[in-house]
Amino acid sequence: MSDSSLLIVLSTLSTGLIMGAIFSLVAAGVTIVYGCVWLPNASNGQFFLLAALVVWTFTLSFGWSSLAASLAVIVLGVLLAVVLELVLIRRLYNAPNRNVAYFVVTLGLTQILSGIFSLTYAKWSDQFSVPPVIEGITMLGPFPISNNRLLAMVVSLGVLGLLFALLRYHPYGRALRAVFQNREAAALRGVNVRAIYRLSFVLGSTIIFLGGILFAFAYSFDLSVAWTMSITAFAIMIVGGPGSVLGALVVGMTFGFTQAIVSIFASPTVAMFSYLGAMLIMLLFQPNGLFKR
């Protein structure tokens, strides 16, 4: 193998890993909310972008350190999720056909957020980049990869691992999975279903915010990333199986590599077509996804 083709392979590998890790993280956030509350969060892309933009404000305009900015965004994100749950989400817990109602409500939320962004951030800049958390590069053979992106990947995979552990071993996680499987039976066994709904909405939203923060540190971005991420996360959720974190991880990684490989030959939009196609095929033939929970 010649040096230049090795370089391409390594670059594809690293981009695929990093993008895949972030995709998986966001999709995991979407999938646990859908699996548990039946809430297909159409505004996940806007949440993702919101976190990234606020990080940009905190680090560049306020001059805060990366860690302080990230923590502040997570705290604000949790607050936002709690308020949304209190004001909007809980009103639909018992509505018939609530997933459609949720989808519509979150589409409305998407429109509000994108309106706010076009009034504010769109006027300030069209490309946003945040100073890296750590400097320096690591050499992977002949291929340089920035430590900053490696960090983003490690953190997202770490959070996914924690999420796995939470769902499998912690009482809260077990209650969450019980509600995934059967709402009534869980209630009969003494699980507070409404509390679990609240917990999973806040947890899922926080994970999406975290994905946005990591993405902001790893890549420069513009406002269109919201829509792309939203569609991608939905596609991952449907293909991987709603409610399955393992599905989100496997399919998210696959999509990350797809994006990296396609980007060598064509524009990333072509990759988008393939996600949408995969989602359509899945919806038609196996709406429960690859990893049925």
Added chain:
Amino acid sequence: MTSHSQYGIAAATLVILALPFLLAGNRFLGFVLGMTLISLLWATGMNLLSGFVGLMPLMFAGIAGIAGYAMVYFTRTAGWSFWLAMPVASLLAAIIGVALGLPALRLKGFYFTLCSLVIQSVLTLAFIFFPKFTNGDTGINEIAPPDWFGGTALTGVRFDFALAVAAVAGILFSTWLTQTHLGKKFVAVREDDVLAESIGIDVVRTRITAFFIVSLYAGIGGCFYSAYVGFISPRAFDVLVSLNIWLFVTFGGRGTILGPIIGTAILAPIPFLLQDLQAFKDILSGTLIILVTLLMPGGIYGAWLKLLSRKRGREVQTTQVREQGV
């Protein structure tokens, strides 16, 4: 259909036909009226699916876009008359729409909505990435207005009146359709598709028929839109447009004929009257979408009917949507 809603439809029809002449003095208001009338035609069409069959078609604007671009292609490149290009383009769009929607129409509820969102996204991407027909993101400008008798073009008040006639025709057609056997099948499918299937209604076929008719509405509206505004781009037919029309229908009251008329009359002119505050349009309509879904699933007209029936102490009209969701 109660007699009072028949009077309501008759009155609305007369007002719609008279408005182009009442606003003839002011070109700006005339334009706002024209855009409202196109939205009215779209809303009436979408109501058939979202109100009567109970499916939320987010690819509606995409289908309108196919018809718009096809119409421009036929009139510009092939040199057809608008009045030939419009029906052909609309039929083409409806056939493509059904072909795209065919698999999705087997699904229901959220999965149909999600599928329709995917199809809409694919169509938007296609409009951007096939510039041969669509001129990509730049869009097509200076689309000629429809030709008219004696070599003149259909412009100004006459075009507004033509749109009023189209909107009224759309309203009368959907009024008639919902009275027929097919219209009753629509409601049966919406209320309980399993029960409908068990009494011998072919649910998927009923949905496909409804979707074809709705796509025709979308297509005809798309052709008129392109010729009326004179400029189209992928943004004119993106998912936000579908969502807006859905909002007109639901805000007014889906599953009724008068509801979408009321909703469109109130909401459609707002973006034009906002002028400098254009950017607030998205925030406003997003807020309305949330409020309507949470507080007023039956819409304005639905709430009014409920009030009326409570006064008279009887059940709500059967064609009206009773539960939350689509």
